[in-house]
Each structure stands twice: as structure tokens, then as C-alpha cells.
Amino acid sequence: MMSFFVLMAAALLHSGYESEREKMSPGEAIELAQPEDWITIPAEDLLLVDLEGGKRIAFQLAPQWAPVHVANIRRFADSGYWEGASVYRVQDNYVAQFGLLESDRPNPDGVIDNPPPEYVRSAEGLDLTLLGSPDPYAMVAGFSDGWPVAIYEDGTASLTHCYGTLGAGRDLSPNTGSGAELYAIIGHAPRHLDRNIAIVGRAVDGIEHLSSLPRGSGPLGFLVEEKGEKASLIVSIRLASSLPEDERPSYQYLSEDSAAFARYLDVRSNRYDDFYDVPAGGVALCNVQVPVRPSTDD
Amino acid sequence: MMSFFVLMAAALLHSGYESEREKMSPGEAIELAQPEDWITIPAEDLLLVDLEGGKRIAFQLAPQWAPVHVANIRRFADSGYWEGASVYRVQDNYVAQFGLLESDRPNPDGVIDNPPPEYVRSAEGLDLTLLGSPDPYAMVAGFSDGWPVAIYEDGTASLTHCYGTLGAGRDLSPNTGSGAELYAIIGHAPRHLDRNIAIVGRAVDGIEHLSSLPRGSGPLGFLVEEKGEKASLIVSIRLASSLPEDERPSYQYLSEDSAAFARYLDVRSNRYDDFYDVPAGGVALCNVQVPVRPSTDD
Known part of the structure; x- marks a missing residue:
């Protein structure tokens, strides 16, 4: 006693x-x-999107989850492929999407035009810190190496669409998107996209520069030039690792x-x-x- | 067989x-x-917030859930109390807040300075259409008379903080907020606020006019005038029922x-x-x- x-x-x-x-x-x-x-966060995993007016969004890439898409994105960034890119779609409570939209610019050398899906990976061996609350979209949810992760009954795991998540825009399946067109979540987490699209990263700084952009009045939030809605020009999209060391931002x-x-x-x-x-x-x-x-x- | x-x-x-x-x-x-x-939606439940430039946000009020707060809001609107109001706080992935901020304007006749909490009500007799998925914040969740609702193990029920939800700003408890300062959710649902603050309505139109406002750089997203950040002026806050019948917007x-x-x-x-x-x-x-x-x- x-x-x-x-x-x-x-x-x-x-x-x-x-x-x-x-x-x-x-x-x-x-x-x-x-x-x-x-x-x-390694400098080669940090994607810097600079809008006009000194507005920068920093994204952490997720090569552990979408290696082919991330390799593509690094090549797009390093080759200057995104010159003249813009944020051409801003849908309220959903996404801001950017890239070249309808361009016939050829992909840089080494880019895989249509990567494997990379929507999920095996949950086996994944180190998970449990959320401890039920998740309506998965068997169990938690955190792994700094990422929010969902695990499903079929033994697969995925990153999840939360505020600030960066994904690779795509057309209908089996197209998976090359990573040339990217979207960031600027509203309530659209978790129904999990397992249906390649998540390639998440914002670690400056997402408010995307979330505060005027919404597009076209279908799906596309900006309508005829109505005077202007796509926001992107000055550059670069990897932090491409900058001189003393100019690199860094995050933890x-x-x-x-x-x-x-x-x-x-x-x-x-x-x-x-x-x-x-x-x-x-x-x-x-x-x-x-x-x-x-x-x-x- | x-x-x-x-x-x-x-x-x-x-x-x-x-x-x-x-x-x-x-x-x-x-x-x-x-x-x-x-x-x-009855015209007396429709609160119209008009920003400069013809931008209108329409909110449906929830008198069934927060009757004293909603009665206050109707009196604020009808008395012209909100003249000169502005959106003075915009916090990314959280709220846009509006009203008079620090004003010594006296409350109009009939306003209850500190209403009862009205954070929850009894779940008894509530007609609920079940969501059918687990809710991390409540025993069960669903819909009742057009509102998203959570029900808790203690037999209470509350409205929930979702994108577009309208709440009554307050100081520390036991202050419950008079309804003079209101906030709208412009980010991922901050459900931890449920049962801790009076929800008085939700946006039914135009929330993008709040969610796309430039964020404030002060603590909690307050706009900092010294940095050139301007609170967005509000032209009027009125009930639809105060307009001539043929000028009333209406929603279902x-x-x-x-x-x-x-x-x-x-x-x-x-x-x-x-x-x-x-x-x-x-x-x-x-x-x-x-x-x-x-x-x-x-």
C-alpha cells in the first residue's frame, strides 16, 4: 500500500x-x-519562389516522398525553365497555382515528363510519432521526419494536404504532372486530395504572399485577363543551394x-x-x- | 434461394x-x-458587411445558438453603431477581425454589455444529420438546420469553427464579447476555439473579400499603421431586413x-x-x- x-x-x-x-x-x-x-533543412531541399515586390515564399521539398517529382523540380529551377512564370490561379479556400500554364517550352534535359505517381509509399519502417486523435481520412495519422503523415489500412502512407502543402498539378490520370505546374494549399486542408496527387513539399515561410492574392473569378479560380485580373509575376524560382552561401536563407x-x-x-x-x-x-x-x-x- | x-x-x-x-x-x-x-435565410438573419470598392460579405446569423449576441449585433447594425468600422486584424491562416477596435462609443440602448457565454447548448432534442466520420474534437459531428454542429460527451452541443465562421471577439473569460468586435475564420478550421467563444454566424457569400486582404505584421495579425498597413474601411454593416425589399439580397x-x-x-x-x-x-x-x-x- x-x-x-x-x-x-x-x-x-x-x-x-x-x-x-x-x-x-x-x-x-x-x-x-x-x-x-x-x-x-538542406539547401537543396529549399525552393525559393520570389514574387515582385520582394515577396518570397520558401518551400521545403520532400524528396523522401516524391523523388522523381522533386528531381524534376530541381532541374526546372536550375535550368531557368520557369522564367516568366506566374501565379495564374487563386481559388478561395483552396489553392494558389503557379508555373507557365500553357507553354510549349520544352522540358530541360533530364526531366521525366510523366513521373510515377509517388502519391503513397509503403508505411513499413516509417518512424511515426502518433497524433493521438482520430483522423477521418486515414487509419492513423502523425509525424515523420518533420512531415504530417497518414497511414492507411492497405499498409501505405502518404503526406497530407494541409495549409501550405505544395503539390504537383496534373491532368486526369494516368498523367501525374511533371512538377512544372505547382499549387500551394491556401485554405482548409483538402485531404481528399491525399493519395490522388503527388505532394512535393510545403511552405516554411511566406505562404501569406500567396494566400492574400486576389482570387480569380474564372472556373477553379483561374484569373481572367479580360476582366483585368492579373496573374502575379514570379521573378524567380530557385533552389537555395544555387545561391552564394552567404545569401542562402535557412530554416529548421x-x-x-x-x-x-x-x-x-x-x-x-x-x-x-x-x-x-x-x-x-x-x-x-x-x-x-x-x-x-x-x-x-x- | x-x-x-x-x-x-x-x-x-x-x-x-x-x-x-x-x-x-x-x-x-x-x-x-x-x-x-x-x-x-430570413432577411433579419442576414448581416451585410460592405467594404469599399463594392465588396460585400454576407453572413448568416445564428440566433438559435447565440440569441443574446445576435440580438446585440442586430442593435449595433440598426443603430449605426459601426459607422467608421474597419477590418483591423488579418492573421494568416486564422482570422480577419472587424469592428471599432478601441472605441469609447457607448453601446446603443438595449445592448447587453456582457452576454451569457452561449458557447454551447443542450444537445437534447437537436435534430442531427450525422457526418459519418470520426471528429477529433467531439463525440460526434453533423449538421442541424443548415449548421455544422459538434456534440460532446457531457450532453452539450456547439457550432464549430470552420472556414467562414463568424464569432464574437472577447477578452479573457468571464468576458464573452458583446458582438461589437467580430472575426471571420479565413484559414484551416481552428476547432480548438469551439466551446470557448460565441459563434454568431457564418459567411454565405463574399468571404474571399476578407481572406484576400493583406495580412497584418503586428502580433496576432493586427495591422501596423506605422508600417503603412491600412485597416480596410467598412462602408456599412446592415441587416438585409433594413434594406428596401427590392434591394435585399437573399440566400438559401x-x-x-x-x-x-x-x-x-x-x-x-x-x-x-x-x-x-x-x-x-x-x-x-x-x-x-x-x-x-x-x-x-x-
């Missing part, structure tokens, strides 16, 4: 934890991270294996800070954006 | 249904609706009790149209936006 004092100590510890919990916002949970919890994501991430996930599921009366008791996968920050040396 | 012919007929019928399913988009499912499936929502809604819900959960290879097998509540259209006489 446990002694009274041990029980009291446990109760005190517990209440201490609870009151600490009460005061913590997701941002404060992230601040608990140790330097080694932050993982730097918080490892889901860290205690800070566990605390962050807890407070995303249950807010105890002052504003909240009732903790939710659960959370949707796309409401737990993996924390990202500009790289620091600390 | 069933005869071969009956089995054959059943198989044919079934395959007919499947192939019909294959071709149907959510929009096509909605087109199946009969005239009586469309329910007109699709009853969730209709066969068309059932089909719509099915194809939101499982896309069989040509673009899709794999139906999702489930759907999140906020990905099933209740269909709304301008009223017609058909």
Missing part, C-alpha cells in the same frame, strides 16, 4: 504539472526546445522526437492558457503545423 | 449506381436538389434532410469522379460546407 506521504507528493507533483500546463501556449511549448531538437524544423514537440502537440490538443475555458481533448492533423524557424546558431 | 435473374438485375442496378457515382462531383450532387430542399441553404444533401455528403467523403484514383473513405466536418446559393424562385 502506498503511503499517505507518497500519495501527497504525487498529488502535488501532478497539480504542479497541471498549473504549468495551464499557462502554456503552443509558442511557449516550442520555446522549451533544446538546440539539438532543431533540424536544419522541430524534431517530433523531442520533448518540446510532445508538449507542443499536447497543448495543440488541449489549451490550458488563460483564454480557454474548455480544452478540446483532441486535434486535427493539419492543426498541428510542424514548428519551423529561421536557422540560428544557438 | 434468389433466382439468377434477380441477382443479375441487382448486380446491374448496383453497377449502374456505382458508375453514376463515379461521375458525380459535389456540385453535380447539389444539382439533384428539389426546389423544396432549399431553405431561404440546402436542407441536410434532403436526398441531394445525402449524396453531396457521400461524394465529399468519397470522390469517384474522373480526377480521383482513391476515394478518401471519410471527411472532416469543415470540408463539408453546407451548400448555399442566391435565392431563386424555381
Whole structure:
């Protein structure tokens, strides 16, 4: 039988934890991270899309999930294929899409015109930190190497369409899209696209430059020139690795294996800070954006 | 034992249904609706927010869920309280907030300064059409009188924070917000706000005029005047019922009790149209936006 004092100590510890919990916002949970919890994104995985007016969106590419599409995208970027590209489709609560639209520019050497689907991969051996809440779209959901991931009953896994996700536009199947036309999610997560399209990355900075663009009034949000709706010109699309080292932006994501991430996930599921009366008791996968920050040396 | 012919007929019928399913988009499912499936929103429940440049957002108010807040909002609108209001906060993937911000304008007669919470109501007697997929935030989710609704284990029910949801801004509890400062969701559904804040309505038209506004660079997306960020002026906030009858916009929502809604819900959960290879097998509540259209006489 446990002694009274041990029980009291446990109760005190517990209440201490609870009151600490009460005061913590997701941002404060992230601040608990140790330097080694932050993982730097390789420069060759960072795609920089520069709009006019100094507006930059930085995307992290996902070569682990869509290797052929990502290899294509690197070739498009390095060859200058995207010169003159624009954001030509902005559909409210859905996507901003960019590229050359209808162009007969030939693909650069080495580009695979129609890559394999790369919509899913085997879930076997995948390291997964569980979300801990039910996911309406999958058997189970969680995080793996900094990415939100869904696992299905057939043993496959996919990245998921969350806010900021970058995907490869395509026509009807079996076309999978070469990666020349890309879209970013700017609304509520359209998870029904998971397993139906190649996810190639996600925004780590500047998505607001796409999400705040005027919407197109054409079908599917295409901008209608005749109505004075102008596609936003893209100054350049480059890999960070193509810039001189001292000009490269760099970002780090918080490892889901860290205690800070566990605390962050807890407070995303249950807010105890002052504003909240009732903790939710659960959370949707796309409401737990993996924390990202500009790289620091600390 | 069933005869071969009956089995054959059943198989044919079934395959007919499947192939019909294959071709149907959510929009096509909605087109199946009969005239009586469309329910007109009362003019006194329609709040019209007019920005400069002829940009109008129409919100349906939810007096069934937040009667005191909605009564306040009607008084604010009818008394001209909101003259000079603006959209002063735009936080990416979260909210656009509007009203007078820091004003010492006295509340109009009849306004309750601090209404009861109205965050939840009893689920008893609530007519619910089930979503049919798990909801990470509630025991069960579905639709009731045209609203997305969550039901909790304690027997309460709430409206839910989806894209376009309108809520009453508030300070820390026990303040519940008078309804003078309102916010609309312009990003992924922040469902952790459910049960913690009074939902007073949802956008039925024009939400893109809020979601495409430039983001504020201040904390929480507040616009920073010193940086040249301008709050968007609001020309007027009025109830449709205050306009002459022939100038009133009018909208209808699709009853969730209709066969068309059932089909719509099915194809939101499982896309069989040509673009899709794999139906999702489930759907999140906020990905099933209740269909709304301008009223017609058909």
C-alpha cells in the first residue's frame, strides 16, 4: 500500500504539472526546445519562389516522398525553365497555382515528363510519432521526419494536404504532372486530395504572399485577363543551394522526437492558457503545423 | 434461394449506381436538389458587411445558438453603431477581425454589455444529420438546420469553427464579447476555439473579400499603421431586413434532410469522379460546407 506521504507528493507533483500546463501556449511549448531538437533543412531541399515586390515564399521539398517529382523540380529551377512564370490561379479556400500554364517550352534535359505517381509509399519502417486523435481520412495519422503523415489500412502512407502543402498539378490520370505546374494549399486542408496527387513539399515561410492574392473569378479560380485580373509575376524560382552561401536563407524544423514537440502537440490538443475555458481533448492533423524557424546558431 | 435473374438485375442496378457515382462531383450532387430542399435565410438573419470598392460579405446569423449576441449585433447594425468600422486584424491562416477596435462609443440602448457565454447548448432534442466520420474534437459531428454542429460527451452541443465562421471577439473569460468586435475564420478550421467563444454566424457569400486582404505584421495579425498597413474601411454593416425589399439580397441553404444533401455528403467523403484514383473513405466536418446559393424562385 502506498503511503499517505507518497500519495501527497504525487498529488502535488501532478497539480504542479497541471498549473504549468495551464499557462502554456503552443509558442511557449516550442520555446522549451533544446538546440539539438532543431533540424536544419538542406539547401537543396529549399525552393525559393520570389514574387515582385520582394515577396518570397520558401518551400521545403520532400524528396523522401516524391523523388522523381522533386528531381524534376530541381532541374526546372536550375535550368531557368520557369522564367516568366506566374501565379495564374487563386481559388478561395483552396489553392494558389503557379508555373507557365500553357507553354510549349520544352522540358530541360533530364526531366521525366510523366513521373510515377509517388502519391503513397509503403508505411513499413516509417518512424511515426502518433497524433493521438482520430483522423477521418486515414487509419492513423502523425509525424515523420518533420512531415504530417497518414497511414492507411492497405499498409501505405502518404503526406497530407494541409495549409501550405505544395503539390504537383496534373491532368486526369494516368498523367501525374511533371512538377512544372505547382499549387500551394491556401485554405482548409483538402485531404481528399491525399493519395490522388503527388505532394512535393510545403511552405516554411511566406505562404501569406500567396494566400492574400486576389482570387480569380474564372472556373477553379483561374484569373481572367479580360476582366483585368492579373496573374502575379514570379521573378524567380530557385533552389537555395544555387545561391552564394552567404545569401542562402535557412530554416529548421522541430524534431517530433523531442520533448518540446510532445508538449507542443499536447497543448495543440488541449489549451490550458488563460483564454480557454474548455480544452478540446483532441486535434486535427493539419492543426498541428510542424514548428519551423529561421536557422540560428544557438 | 434468389433466382439468377434477380441477382443479375441487382448486380446491374448496383453497377449502374456505382458508375453514376463515379461521375458525380459535389456540385453535380447539389444539382439533384428539389426546389423544396432549399431553405431561404430570413432577411433579419442576414448581416451585410460592405467594404469599399463594392465588396460585400454576407453572413448568416445564428440566433438559435447565440440569441443574446445576435440580438446585440442586430442593435449595433440598426443603430449605426459601426459607422467608421474597419477590418483591423488579418492573421494568416486564422482570422480577419472587424469592428471599432478601441472605441469609447457607448453601446446603443438595449445592448447587453456582457452576454451569457452561449458557447454551447443542450444537445437534447437537436435534430442531427450525422457526418459519418470520426471528429477529433467531439463525440460526434453533423449538421442541424443548415449548421455544422459538434456534440460532446457531457450532453452539450456547439457550432464549430470552420472556414467562414463568424464569432464574437472577447477578452479573457468571464468576458464573452458583446458582438461589437467580430472575426471571420479565413484559414484551416481552428476547432480548438469551439466551446470557448460565441459563434454568431457564418459567411454565405463574399468571404474571399476578407481572406484576400493583406495580412497584418503586428502580433496576432493586427495591422501596423506605422508600417503603412491600412485597416480596410467598412462602408456599412446592415441587416438585409433594413434594406428596401427590392434591394435585399437573399440566400438559401440546402436542407441536410434532403436526398441531394445525402449524396453531396457521400461524394465529399468519397470522390469517384474522373480526377480521383482513391476515394478518401471519410471527411472532416469543415470540408463539408453546407451548400448555399442566391435565392431563386424555381
